[in-house]
Each structure stands twice: as C-alpha cells, then as structure tokens.
Amino acid sequence: MTIVDVRTPDPKKFIKGATGDWEIVIGMEVHAQVSSEAKLFSGASTEFGKDPNDNVSLVDAAMPGMLPVINEECVRQAIRTGLGLKADINLKSVFDRKNYFYPDLPQGYQISQFKQPIVGEGKILLDMSDEQVEIGVERLHLEQDAGKSLHDQHPTMSFVDLNRSGVALMEIVSKPDIRSSDEAKAYLGKLRTILRYLGTCDGNMDQGSMRADVNVSVRRPGGEFGTRCEIKNVNSIRFVGQAIEYEARRQVAILEDGGEIDQETRLFDAVKGETRSMRSKEEAHDYRYFPDPDLLPLEFTQTYVDELAQDLPELPDDKKNRFINDYGLTAYDADILVVERASADFFEEVAKGRDAKLAANWVINELFGRLNKEGKDLSESPVSAAQLGAIVDLIKEGVISGKIAKDLFEIVWTEGGDPAKIVEDRGMKQVTDLGAIEAIVDEIIAANPEKVEQAKAKPGLLGWFVGQVMKQSQGKANPQAVSDMLKQKIGLE
Amino acid sequence: MTDLTKLTIAEAREGLKKKDYTSLELTDAFIGNIEAANKQLNAYVAVTADKARDMAKASDAKLAKGEGGALEGIPLGIKDLFATEGVHTQACSHILDGFKPAYESTVTSNLWADGAVMLGKLNMDEFAMGSSNETSYYGPVINPWRKKGSNQDLVPGGSSGGSAAAVAARMCMGATATDTGGSIRQPAAFTGTVGIKPTYGRCSRWGVVAFASSLDQAGPIAHTVRDSAILLKSMASVDAKDTTSVDVEVPDYEAAIGKSVKGLKIGIPAEYRMDGMPGDINNLWQKGIDWLKDAGAEIVDISMPHTKYALPAYYIVAPAEASSNLARYDGVRYGLRVPGKDIAEMYENTRAEGFGEEVKRRILIGTYVLSAGYYDAYYLKAQKVRTLIKRDFDLAWQNGVDAILTPATPSAAFGVADQDLHSDPVKMYLNDIFTVTVNMAGLPGISVPAGLSEDGLPLGLQLIGKPFEESTLFQVGHVIEDAAGSFEAEKWWG
Numbered sequence: 002m003t004i005v006d007v008r009t010p011d012p013k014k015f016i017k018g019a020t021g022d023w024e025i026v027i028g029m030e031v032h033a034q035v036s037s038e039a040k041l042f043s044g045a046s047t048e049f050g051k052d053p054n055d056n057v058s059l060v061d062a063a064m065p066g067m068l069p070v071i072n073e074e075c076v077r078q079a080i081r082t083g084l085g086l087k088a089d090i091n092l093k094s095v096f097d098r099k100n101y102f103y104p105d106l107p108q109g110y111q112i113s114q115f116k117q118p119i120v121g122e123g124k125i126l127l128d129m130s131d132e133q134v135e136i137g138v139e140r141l142h143l144e145q146d147a148g149k150s151l152h153d154q155h156p157t158m159s160f161v162d163l164n165r166s167g168v169a170l171m172e173i174v175s176k177p178d179i180r181s182s183d184e185a186k187a188y189l190g191k192l193r194t195i196l197r198y199l200g201t202c203d204g205n206m207d208q209g210s211m212r213a214d215v216n217v218s219v220r221r222p223g224g225e226f227g228t229r230c231e232i233k234n235v236n237s238i239r240f241v242g243q244a245i246e247y248e249a250r251r252q253v254a255i256l257e258d259g260g261e262i263d264q265e266t267r268l269f270d271a272v273k274g275e276t277r278s279m280r281s282k283e284e285a286h287d288y289r290y291f292p293d294p295d296l297l298p299l300e301f302t303q304t305y306v307d308e309l310a311q312d313l314p315e316l317p318d319d320k321k322n323r324f325i326n327d328y329g330l331t332a333y334d335a336d337i338l339v340v341e342r343a344s345a346d347f348f349e350e351v352a353k354g355r356d357a358k359l360a361a362n363w364v365i366n367e368l369f370g371r372l373n374k375e376g377k378d379l380s381e382s383p384v385s386a387a388q389l390g391a392i393v394d395l396i397k398e399g400v401i402s403g404k405i406a407k408d409l410f411e412i413v414w415t416e417g418g419d420p421a422k423i424v425e426d427r428g429m430k431q432v433t434d435l436g437a438i439e440a441i442v443d444e445i446i447a448a449n450p451e452k453v454e455q456a457k458a459k460p461g462l463l464g465w466f467v468g469q470v471m472k473q474s475q476g477k478a479n480p481q482a483v484s485d486m487l488k489q490k491i492g493l494e
Numbered sequence: 495m496t497d498l499t500k501l502t503i504a505e506a507r508e509g510l511k512k513k514d515y516t517s518l519e520l521t522d523a524f525i526g527n528i529e530a531a532n533k534q535l536n537a538y539v540a541v542t543a544d545k546a547r548d549m550a551k552a553s554d555a556k557l558a559k560g561e562g563g564a565l566e567g568i569p570l571g572i573k574d575l576f577a578t579e580g581v582h583t584q585a586c587s588h589i590l591d592g593f594k595p596a597y598e599s600t601v602t603s604n605l606w607a608d609g610a611v612m613l614g615k616l617n618m619d620e621f622a623m624g625s626s627n628e629t630s631y632y633g634p635v636i637n638p639w640r641k642k643g644s645n646q647d648l649v650p651g652g653s654s655g656g657s658a659a660a661v662a663a664r665m666c667m668g669a670t671a672t673d674t675g676g677s678i679r680q681p682a683a684f685t686g687t688v689g690i691k692p693t694y695g696r697c698s699r700w701g702v703v704a705f706a707s708s709l710d711q712a713g714p715i716a717h718t719v720r721d722s723a724i725l726l727k728s729m730a731s732v733d734a735k736d737t738t739s740v741d742v743e744v745p746d747y748e749a750a751i752g753k754s755v756k757g758l759k760i761g762i763p764a765e766y767r768m769d770g771m772p773g774d775i776n777n778l779w780q781k782g783i784d785w786l787k788d789a790g791a792e793i794v795d796i797s798m799p800h801t802k803y804a805l806p807a808y809y810i811v812a813p814a815e816a817s818s819n820l821a822r823y824d825g826v827r828y829g830l831r832v833p834g835k836d837i838a839e840m841y842e843n844t845r846a847e848g849f850g851e852e853v854k855r856r857i858l859i860g861t862y863v864l865s866a867g868y869y870d871a872y873y874l875k876a877q878k879v880r881t882l883i884k885r886d887f888d889l890a891w892q893n894g895v896d897a898i899l900t901p902a903t904p905s906a907a908f909g910v911a912d913q914d915l916h917s918d919p920v921k922m923y924l925n926d927i928f929t930v931t932v933n934m935a936g937l938p939g940i941s942v943p944a945g946l947s948e949d950g951l952p953l954g955l956q957l958i959g960k961p962f963e964e965s966t967l968f969q970v971g972h973v974i975e976d977a978a979g980s981f982e983a984e985k986w987w988g
Contacts, residue, residue: 059596059597062827063822063827064595064828065577065583065585065593065595065703065704065822066576066595066599066701066702066703066704067701068699068735068736068737068738069737070734070736070737100817100821100864102821102824102841104824104837107826107827108822109818109820109822109824161826287866289817289818289864289865290864290869291814291815291818291864291869291873294706294707294708294738294815295704295737295738296738297737
C-alpha cells in the first residue's frame, strides 16, 4: 500500500531539534465499543460494572462446539458510524480469525475483519484554532473484545474475567494524516463527538469504551516517512497528547544521536509520563488470519444502508454550520455548543424564539462556566433550559439589567423557581419609571457641579454619572434610560 | 423370543407400536450386547445404561398411550464428538478429560425430541482426525469383521469407527456420526453398514466439537438405507445457533425408498479409476453399474478433472481450520491442565500431553499453511482448488446427471497397527481419496454395502448427489442394497 501524503508541512508544528526541524507523523487506531445490548456474536449482556464473569455465555467462554451468530444491531451501528464518517459502506464484508494464545482470549482467536472490512475510506474534519484540517479514515471494522486477566486476586494464580470477552468493538483506523499532538487530541475528540451523536459508542474512555493505539514517527519536514512506533491502549485524550509529545521527542533524540528507530509496540506510563517498549517487531505475532468458516460473509443491501442514512441524526459539522448560518453564532461559540449533542439541544431549547446570540452567551458563559467550575455535567444542571430562557426573556424585554440577571441566575441556580416570579417577588425589576430615575439623576447632578462642567468638555465622563445613578438605584435603573436622561440634563445633545 | 438386537429401526418402530416388546426390553437387549462385546470391540467409551433405561421407560409410557415421536424408544449410540448434557463428551481426546457439557447438541436434542434412547458415547479418532479409529485416546476400536479364516484384528475405519462397529456388532440400532473427509462413509464401507453424509448445512453443527468447520457435517450410520433415512430425518434441521445451517425443508426421506430409478442419469467419473486399485474394488464398481443399468437407470461417463487435487487441497483446508478450532483447548477453562512455571509453559505442557500425535501433526500443518508468507501458496490456492472441484460437480449436474456412483474406499478394512500405514501418514490419508471431494464441494454422499472382498470383507459403493437431494441417494442406494443383499459379520466376540 502506498501512503499518499495529503498535508503540507507547517513550521508551527515542528519540533526544533539540535540538527534542524522535525515533523511528527501520526496515525490512530481507535477501538470504540459498539453501543448494543448484547455482544457481537453471543446473546450475553454488555452491561458495565457487573461482577466478574456475570456476562458470559457458552460462546464467550469458547465451550466445545459453540458457534458465533452475528448480532444485527452491531452491524447496524457499524454502518451508521460509517455513514457518520462519510465513508464507503461495503455491502459485503468478511469476518476473519486472528489467532493468538492468551488466557483472556478463550477461543484462541479473535473474530475480526482483516481483508474486507464493513466500512472503507471516510474522513473527519478538525476545526483547529487557525485552520480546518481533514483527516482521512482508512477503514472501520467490527471485531470482538477480549476478556481481562486479573493478577491481584491470588498470591500465585491469575484470574480471568470474561465479561468483556466478545463485546463488539469498532476499530476505526485513520490515515497517517495527523501532524501534531493537538491534532491528535482534536481527532479523538471529534471522533468521540460523532460517535456520541450517532449513539453508536458512549465514548466513555474511563470505562474503556474507547481506547486509542497511536502510531508515531518523525521525519524531516515533508521528507520520507520514518519508522513508526505504536503506543498501545491509551485511554484518555490528554494522555494521547502526552504520549505523542514524549514519543516524538524520544525518537528525535535517537535520530539526532545517529541512531535508528526500532519498529515496536510501546506502552504509555501515565504516572511517569513516558512510553516504554512492550515488544519489538521480531517478537510480533503471526496472527495467521483466515476467513472464519463458522460465519458466512456479511451481506446487506444498499436499500438497507439508505434507510439507515435517512434516519441518521444531524451530525456536528452540519449542526455547527446551521448554528452559524441560522442563529448568527460565531464559529467559536458554535464549536463549543456542538461538541455534545446535549449541549446543542439545550442551546436550541433556550434559543427557540429568542435572541440566539444572547442565548448562546448565557448558555456558554454563565451556565457552562458555572457547571465547569463545579465539575458538573449538563445533565446535572440545576438550571433548566426553560429557566435560562426565561432569564434571557427578562433581559431582552428590559425587565432586568444584565447585572441583575447574573444575580437572578445565582438565585435560580441555588434555590430554583420561576425567574419571572422571583424578579417580581424580590423587586428586582429594572426601573424604567422615568420619574424615579429623574429624581436620582437630579440628585447626582446637584451634588457634583464640578464634574458636570468637566463632562461638558469631556463627554466620556458620562459613564461615571451612569455608574453613580446605577449604584444609587441598586442596579435596577435601566442604563439606557439613565444615559439618555443624563445627556439631556447635562446638555450633551 | 427373537433377538431384538437383530431388528432394523423400521421393524422395531412397528414392533414397539404393536407392543410386541417394550423399549425397555429393546434397550436392555442392547445393553446386554454392549456389556458382552465392548471389552473386545471397544466401540463405547461411556455407557449410560441408567439414563438409557430411564429414557426407555419414558418412551414406553408414551407408546402405551399411543403417543411418541418418529424414533420413540429406539436405542442409539452417540459419537463422542456430540455434546450430551452431563455426559462424557471428550472427542476421545485426553485434553478434554472429565468434560461433561452443560448443554446438548442440536442434533442429539432433535433425536431425543423424537423419542430416541441414548445408550452411550461412541469411540472415535481423536477430534475426528483419522481413518482407522486408532488415534483415540481410549484405544482403537476393533472391527467386528475379520478376513475369512483369520483372527487378525482389523480397524473399523475412522473417524466414526465406534459408530460403525457398534452398529455392525448390534451394540445399537443406529448411531450418530460425523464426516469431514469421509469419516461416516469409509467406516460404513469397512463394516458393511450404511452411512450418509448429508449436504453441508443440512444438520446443525451447534454442540458438535469442531474439527474443520467448513467441512464437518453430522449424519447417521445404520443397518439399512431405510434406517439411515429415518435417522437423518430426525437429525436434520435448520438452526438459528448455526448460521451455516440451511433453511430448506427436511423432506420425508423414506418416501424415496422403493421408487424406481428408471430414467435417472448416473454419472461414472473416469478420474475415480485409480492406478493400482484392487481388482475387487473395480469389480464391485462394475457390479453397481450393472445393477443400476438393470433397474433402468441411464449410465453416463463423466469427467471430473480436478479430482486428483482434492486430497492435497483437503489436507491444507482441514488442518488450517483445525489448528484454529483446537486453540481453545488451552488448559485455562476446562479439561486437562498440566501446570508449568508460567502461562506459556502451562499451554505447552497441557497441549503436548493432551493432544495425540495425529492431532499435533495436523495442528502443525495447519499452523504452517496459514503462516505469513505461506498463506497464498497453500491456503488460498487450496480454496481455489475447492472452487474448481465444486465446478466439476456443477458441470455434471448441468449435464443432467442425477447422482454419481464411485467406490467408497480404495480398499477393504486393514489390520490394526498396520506398519505400512503408520510409517507413512500420507498412505493413511489416501483412504479418503473417493470421499473428500464430496466434503470439499459440500455435497451429500452415501456409502452402501455392495459386496465382499476376496477375503470376505465388506466393501461399499458411494453415491454422490446434488445439494439437498439426499432423497435421490436413498432412492438409488436402496436399489444397490436390494441387489447386493445385506451383510452381517460372523460373531466371534462376546
């Protein structure tokens, strides 16, 4: 296979070495657990957090004479994911056996797809701060997960938990199009967003639902691809970034010392923040792939694919464009809102029939800011979309000022309740009664004759007067009305 | 009273219905025969006498009320390859020591649902790998047949040697068997019994210990063509748990028996006439041709040019699949475990001690042909050969051929511990020369006893049919059976 380099070297991403610049080349293999009730080839449950070996069928334990039967839901989810990645869907694919011995691999082989995967080439768009980058997806295939060896249960023996054995995974392989740790993190984040939108993987990396194998090599900018090392099973986006930064520098150091990179599999040690060798190419397994004779080729019709395509939800890229075009949001705000489908939905509920930019501002700055500060998820938010919408309405209708709105938000956050009623009950209404405002304005003007004179020469001082009036009115005066009245009375018009 | 063990299934079915005897009496008669003969013949590796009697009593209760299934009260033997719940299921391998599954294979479930009675588990070549039943961990099965005037022990063929010997020696009315390259038809031919390997996908493989998944198929061994038809009808089914099983209605196979073969086109493939084939095999084949001609069938010469590649290709495909299928026997979850200093040594010790020589040989061959750098030259090429073999058959069917007649084996049964065969595994593999093509093409094939060799040993003829046309094989097979008569080993055991 020839690899086509689709990227132009970008000096901003180079590593400055002692002998010159180096460019990082990254490809990722992401294992994403398919959201399904049952495993890929058995009826056993996939529920997380059960006791060891609770979710094990005869097939998962590889009892003699047991046969795999494909779970159609997993196939459906793989196709939907392929569609979400704008990828080619293969109407015929083949399951192969990948043979190796390990105690948590009961069959002695993993059922995977080698030569003919269910999904072919696709792409993922990354919105970096200064550019949009397209990363090619090489393929997506379905395969079984392995079980887990437990080494801390007995002084001399290891135990095996087969709950994960046979759970469906999608292996999503990128092309080596990624050129920095930031892009790698953005790729993983975007992929997770797409999977969550589709509901084909929950993306919970801390539960192992998503893990990445990261292939890293370095080269002179735009030069021949270097020898790569594969960092296995990195289980957070942050660690992916750290692992790449460490690994790329390790390789640069070796090359600058006149050494060569050994093609090998490495592990990332999150505690020490370094990668270390797991096994070299010489120790690599010969997996002896061959088509699984227990399973017929997987075939479905284009009509089936088309039906799934029709039912696909709006994906983050489309949603972002719509938010920019229909709501007039900035790309930056739209990006933040579409990362999670729930955030986007929340925003749309707040924005419905209201000033969308104001709504976005309140969702992002006030609500998300507060949630972040308290380490809470949107689903745990004490302020509902309806409540936030009501606050936005009160601002927009001039009932409260922006400053009062922040106080109101605080009350709703801690005490709950109907914002309009709170404003009414607690006298938080903005004073638009010109008579009341005039009394304060007159009082301030009378008390500060020198400042009035100064303001006449330097109209910028008007702000000071506005501040004084607002202070006196405890923030309830309508700032626009105050400003207008001051201008008139001081004679700036 | 007549010897109940001499009855055919068809006869016993009537006798039980008429209450001439009970299933318990029938079952006890067979248990008696097993007890008397098994020390010498070694056909059973586990006898489930209590279970058999319980099942027989339950059948009798049903029969008394005029109820019961197609096999109500019929005592059968089950090849050790079939998972039987709570009962010895070890594929006659040391590595499955003590394994008693918590599940029942689909094929045996079908039999029990139809009222059959289980006598026990039958000896076989280890993991169904062998042509003489000498690779069993439980020792060889001895063929009830001997050469005229000789008391030399002969093999019953393999891998379903226990099934064939048990039927031939009246230790069961019929038996389940499996056939990956000839393991039903060759032992049937060696013991004067009828054995049919149905179309791939006709019987579920669920709960049958796998040897080579794309070739394995269950079928019966019985005394007569009719009995085989009765058994296959019960064994066959589509099964949601085996996605390679096929959803084609199981016909009433018995209805084909007795139907005239007039006008049927029987193909005689030139390539099955091998150099150095014994004269009596050639003569038998000619007799078969004559019988069918006399019965009104049209005999046509056909050519199957890729036949000679079938055996070498088979010995790539089958070991390749086996090497992977047998990886699960690792000492971790069930069966034998021989400890070692670490997990790798435990694997090595367990598999070194648990597998016999022939199984190891095939795992090695299979691992080799799937290895990086060899896959294309061996496995992929063998798959292409397989396609060509299928095409040979397809051409015959397209030319109007209804069934193909060949010898079942290139010789009669040979001696136990035959030095010549044991010194050269390839010679042993040649036993399957006429039968492997059928597995490679996924077709049905039946072996029907057709005569005796000069030494007085049984010989079989094989009929090969179109996919899911087992009925044609029963129809034509019955004509051969009618003309040839039946064959019974002279009793020297028990």
